Amino acid sequence: MKKYHYLISILVTFFSFLIYLFTTAKDLQFTDSGELAAVCITLGIAHPTGYPLFTILGHLWSYLQLPISKIYQMNILASIYTSLSVLIFYFIAYSILKNLNFLKKTKSQKKTITTNYLSPSIENYITVSSIVATLIYSFSITVWSQATNFEVYSLQLLLINLVILTFTKAWQSNEQEKHLYLIAAFLLGLSFTNHLTTILLLPALIFIYFKTPSKFDFSISKFKFLFLTLLPFTLGLSLYIYLPIRSAMEPDFNWGWVSRGFDKFWYHVTGKQYQVWMFSDTETMKKNFSLFFQMMPSQFGWIGILPMILGIIQLFRFNLSYAIFLFLIVIIALVYVINYSIHDIDSYFTVVYIPFHIFTAVGLFWLFFKIRQISYFFIITPIISILINYESCNLSNNFLVREYTNNLINNLEKNSLIISAQWDYWCSAFWFMQKVENVRPDIVLVEKELLRRTWYPYQFKKWYPEIYDKSKSEFELFMEDLELFEAGKPYNSQRIQGRFINLLNSFIDKNINERPVYITLDILQTEPDVGKNYQKVPEGFAIRLINKQEIRTVTLENFDLTRFQNSFRKKENHLEEGIRKLASTQFSILGNYALSTQQINAAKKSYEMALKLDKTNINAIQGLEKLNQIINN
Numbered sequence: 139m140k141k142y143h144y145l146i147s148i149l150v151t152f153f154s155f156l157i158y159l160f161t162t163a164k165d166l167q168f169t170d171s172g173e174l175a176a177v178c179i180t181l182g183i184a185h186p187t188g189y190p191l192f193t194i195l196g197h198l199w200s201y202l203q204l205p206i207s208k209i210y211q212m213n214i215l216a217s218i219y220t221s222l223s224v225l226i227f228y229f230i231a232y233s234i235l236k237n238l239n240f241l242k243k244t245k246s247q248k249k250t251i252t253t254n255y256l257s258p259s260i261e262n263y264i265t266v267s268s269i270v271a272t273l274i275y276s277f278s279i280t281v282w283s284q285a286t287n288f289e290v291y292s293l294q295l296l297l298i299n300l301v302i303l304t305f306t307k308a309w310q311s312n313e314q315e316k317h318l319y320l321i322a323a324f325l326l327g328l329s330f331t332n333h334l335t336t337i338l339l340l341p342a343l344i345f346i347y348f349k350t351p352s353k354f355d356f357s358i359s360k361f362k363f364l365f366l367t368l369l370p371f372t373l374g375l376s377l378y379i380y381l382p383i384r385s386a387m388e389p390d391f392n393w394g395w396v397s398r399g400f401d402k403f404w405y406h407v408t409g410k411q412y413q414v415w416m417f418s419d420t421e422t423m424k425k426n427f428s429l430f431f432q433m434m435p436s437q438f439g440w441i442g443i444l445p446m447i448l449g450i451i452q453l454f455r456f457n458l459s460y461a462i463f464l465f466l467i468v469i470i471a472l473v474y475v476i477n478y479s480i481h482d483i484d485s486y487f488t489v490v491y492i493p494f495h496i497f498t499a500v501g502l503f504w505l506f507f508k509i510r511q512i513s514y515f516f517i518i519t520p521i522i523s524i525l526i527n528y529e530s531c532n533l534s535n536n537f538l539v540r541e542y543t544n545n546l547i548n549n550l551e552k553n554s555l556i557i558s559a560q561w562d563y564w565c566s567a568f569w570f571m572q573k574v575e576n577v578r579p580d581i582v583l584v585e586k587e588l589l590r591r592t593w594y595p596y597q598f599k600k601w602y603p604e605i606y607d608k609s610k611s612e613f614e615l616f617m618e619d620l621e622l623f624e625a626g627k628p629y630n631s632q633r634i635q636g637r638f639i640n641l642l643n644s645f646i647d648k649n650i651n652e653r654p655v656y657i658t659l660d661i662l663q664t665e666p667d668v669g670k671n672y673q674k675v676p677e678g679f680a681i682r683l684i685n686k687q688e689i690r691t692v693t694l695e696n697f698d699l700t701r702f703q704n705s706f707r708k709k710e711n712h713l714e715e716g717i718r719k720l721a722s723t724q725f726s727i728l729g730n731y732a733l734s735t736q737q738i739n740a741a742k743k744s745y746e747m748a749l750k751l752d753k754t755n756i757n758a759i760q761g762l763e764k765l766n767q768i769i770n771n
Contacts, residue, residue, distance in 0.1 A: 147228045150269055154276040155221035158285035162217050163533035164210045165540045167287045168713045169562045172570035175212040175288050179574055182391030186409040190380040191331045192290050212288040219292035220285035224276045226299035231268040231499035237310050238457055263506035271499030273520035278437040280488045282531040290333055291485045297329035309346050323367035327374025335489055338474055342466035349459050390573055395593040415479040426476035426483055437491050439523035445516055446494055449501030464493035529709045539567045541702035542717055547578050548696045549678020551654040558658040559586040563717050584645055592624050609644040616641045642668045656680040676727045692732040692740040722752035729761045741765055
């Protein structure tokens with residue numbers, strides 16, 4: 139089997155890619171999907187930390203003229219990145235197993251056996267163990283989910299595996315192939331330009347660099363060579379120069395406008411705005427730590443947990459350096475991830491799980507080496523992984539974000555202005571639709587939360603100069619305080635909030651006589667002072683602001699929920715559940731308004747649509763009961 143080693147690795151990768159391709163999303167997905175795809179296609183600047191490598195590679199990929207939509211094409215790129223990470227993981231597993239030392243005990247002696255010099259049958263065990271462990275990795279829920287949706291984590295999987303492979307290969311060579319450290323350092327720097335979670339690898343990499351098979355080497359020559367590796371590392375890291383250069387060209391997507399100065403560049407690339415969610419409270423730590431263990435079975439097809447545990451035990455017995463190296467990655471990454479309070483924390487666990495998948499390869503090999511009859515049973519583990527994770531990872535028929543956005547904007551009148559903070563559900567997707575696909579260019583979208591960032595007024599002025607000019611004085615007053623806030627200087631919290639509300643209200647006051655103005659439900663719930671002087675009437679998935687008392691007709695003709703309803707899965711994630719309940723709530727609000735204005739048929743239909751989406755919607759249930767009482771009386 140050794141002679142077909144490379145062919146086998148390609149076949150494993152291709153098989154994974156086919157499954158990924160079959161389950162890849164064909165359209166926009168939640169959160170940053172739309173923004174990242176739009177940034178890549180237009181060669182812009184993405185949200186912090188900028189992701190220059192991801193952007194440039196994505197832009198080059200977008201030039202391919204495939205007979206599919208651009209967003210589908212970008213999602214396929216995520217499948218390619220993840221498939222390549224599968225290929226690299228196979229070589230990591232194979233390389234580590236080839237260099238393991240096992241102690242074979244007999245009655246008369248302890249004999250050290252190095253797998254490099256074992257029989258062809260043992261070589262076969264190494265290959266089979268690598269294949270099975272790689273497929274378990276490939277179809278673990280955190281890895282598979284990165285292959286079906288355009289996000290930065292798919293490329294990060296590839297880069298992390300590349301860094302681990304090159305560093306371990308360099309260490310295995312015992313100073314014979316020092317150039318591998320230079321390559322590894324370059325890849326490490328490059329990885330930083332994609333995602334800052336790369337920093338979680340550093341303690342483990344430093345450990346393995348100074349560790350020899352028998353001791354630590356802190357010699358002068360070792361430090362000199364380490365200093366030399368800073369050159370390729372810096373070369374890889376230098377790709378960040380893309381951000382200020384491209385920002386100065388004012389691309390259509392210019393998040394951060396980092397060309398304004400080094401302080402703005404540093405604020406962006408360090409992700410300073412996210413630091414408020416790090417190490418914030420013990421409840422987050424408990425919740426994420428619990429989630430980590432809850433997700434463990436779906437990473438290893440349940441039964442794969444056994445060889446993973448055996449692998450930990452055996453690696454600590456027979457190669458302590460490897461074991462410590464991998465556990466350093468686990469411990470450092472886990473401490474960071476469980477203390478990060480964000481809703482999509484699942485993706486961050488990929489760094490933690492990779493070492494456990496390597497342990498699985500070790501455990502499988504040990505089983506083949508020691509208990510051959512039992513070991514064959516674990517070959518079915520990848521099949522189990524596919525079966526239990528398919529429903530959660532299959533996005534091929536998921537059009538929730540596109541359909542929610544379509545149903546929202548199709549109910550907005552021409553030249554509308556809408557204030558919203560529903561980034562995860564439609565704002566990010568609409569950016570892509572409007573700027574890349576030229577859908578509803580007449581709509582002005584004010585993203586409320588982005589308005590709290592100093593770069594957004596510049597972006598807003600570029601996209602909507604007429605609206606900006608009308609509120610210029612309010613923008614300038616708000617920016618005075620916002621600059622202090624972003625720079626970490628003392629500021630007046632009451633004044634900045636007051637100026638923020640005044641700016642939002644200026645969008646309404648100065649445009650409502652010329653164009654329809656809307657807000658979404660989240661604005662109504664979190665910012666009661668916005669539009670407080672106006673009548674609020676639900677229209678579709680938004681709320682129309684009207685400067686006079688009048689009864690408006692509730693129309694449902696512009697709704698098409700067929701694909702929206704068909705996109706829901708039995709195993710909903712929190713975003714899918716959120717968008718379903720949000721849509722249901724908005725239909726019940728429509729029903730309440732229709733009922734209060736004696737539009738009986740519209741009220742009935744609205745409540746029924748609400749309950750189709752969420753049978754537990756208490757407002758729709760009670761509204762329908764009131765409606766039936768009116769009809770019966």
